[in-house]
Amino acid sequence: MSNLFNITAINQEILIFLAIDVAVAIVLLTAMRFISGVSAKVNTKDELAKEDNFAFGISVAGSIAALGIVLSGAITGESAPSYQLEAIGMFAYGLFGLLLIKLGRFVHDKLALNKLNKMEQIRQRNITVGIVDAASVIATAIVIRAVLIWVDGLSIYTFVAIFSGFIVSQVMLVLVTRIRETHYARNNQHDSMQEAFVDGQIALALRYSGQIISTALAVTAASYFLIYSPETIIENLLGWLVFGMAMTVLVSLLTGFAKRIILFGINRFEEVDQQHNVGVAAIEMAISIAIAMILTGLMA
Template sequence: MNLLNNAFFLTPELITILVIDLVIAVILLSAVRYLAGLWMGVNTKDELAHKDNYAFGISMAGSVAGVGIVLTGSITGEAANSYVTEAVGVLSYGVLGIILIKLGRIIHDKVALNEVNKKAEIKRENIAVAIVDAAATIATAIVIRAVLLWVEGLDGYTVIAVLSGFIVAQTLLVVVTRIRENMYAKANQGDSLQEALQGGQVALALRHSGHLISTALVVKAASYFLIYEPTAIVSNLIGWLVISLIMAVVMFVIGRIAKHILLLGINVAEEIDQQDNIGLAAIEMALMITIALMLGALMV
């Protein structure tokens, strides 16, 4: 699995495989720019260079990172049966990843942030909405990568398994969004989290992004409990969802305890929700991601 464990053992065949993988990766990553323009209905050059639309840049950066993360799950560094097999495998997984990332964006727009016109907000340079958009894309990519590393081979069962993991991820991201909305409303006299994001509150966006990415990381960690069985997709899907929910609850509890200890004496809700304290939001984001990573490390 590790092509570069020892550079002295690189063979012409492995070097060729590396070149094939990298060429396909560069092509797919380059395509992200044009796909982002099509999705937004804008000229990417105008948005990035002439209008200096930072929000569009952040959103596009999430797409680039997402595709890159997915590709790390399809590029193994091992010699395939043939160069054509290697190219087809990497390209197929890469294209599937791009499609699922796009589908994940649609689900996030229509279900999770159903009160926000994401395209319009990003066009009007709403950085808060762009940050959440990028985080949701990265979260989706993390789970897709986990599934690609979990499955074996490339066939119909593999595609079903990837779709199953994708469904689990999107379900949990929507659940997390609803929970965060309820918590925000209770702490702010019924105010709407989505309206606050539309208002451009970057601190809220950072904190919410931390919860989205950390949720994806525990979904990834849940895969360590499951053994890939091509004919047991339904049981795998249910098991993955249940384990992910349990781990998400554990992460949330540990996160609250750690936050109270780390930020003792600070009214975090008031600072982030009402004063848009980006520094504290960044700390909470880092804390949640760190806890998720530690839970994942314990599962390996």
């Protein structure tokens, strides 16, 4: 009987921690919706319900999903010693993650997709750009989540480590975007991938989304090999960057091989780049993410 009371007490404590985490998460997720409206300089209610701007809806959905991914990293691990510290930690990590997601979108706009005005395209209902925007913030969130799980405790050093992981993710996403642009230009008579996004090529957006999300998953593999230490932040940053690059190359090679086998007999570049075949592009996206998840799972 005493064991039953102990189990009941433990379950009640877990439920309280769960209620705290869920409450903080809902507050932050709601805030993300309105912050997205402020960033786009629109009223979210009007844009979603009256104007029926699907591109804006996809962009907001990506932001909410990204914040949810980050918050799942904040929840993972042992509970705090008290309810107050749990609420403070959850809110602090969540708010910091929200800020990094917005900062990551800014970096992606200015450095990766620097030849188009992403927010203006979304306001003009460009679904292709909405998809790309959603994928970019989700990719950033995947790396932030991995770093949240990797660090230990709640101190200035953990926030420095999280920001370091964020920097690595942005460097890798910009590099991959430039490589993808070069490949696209080589296969399409030097056309611009960013101009293709502006022209509304959804198939191309899906393939690109798979590539940057798989890159983010590859970068997270560093958390399985590096041991967190507040005294070695610089070494950890370099370690994440080196592992991220190595894993990105490996994932890219394996993904290319898998696509040739799975899509045997199909000219992927012609179908996606020229005929805008959304079905083939969706399969490419799925293959990219699947290979990255399998490989990182094996690393774990």
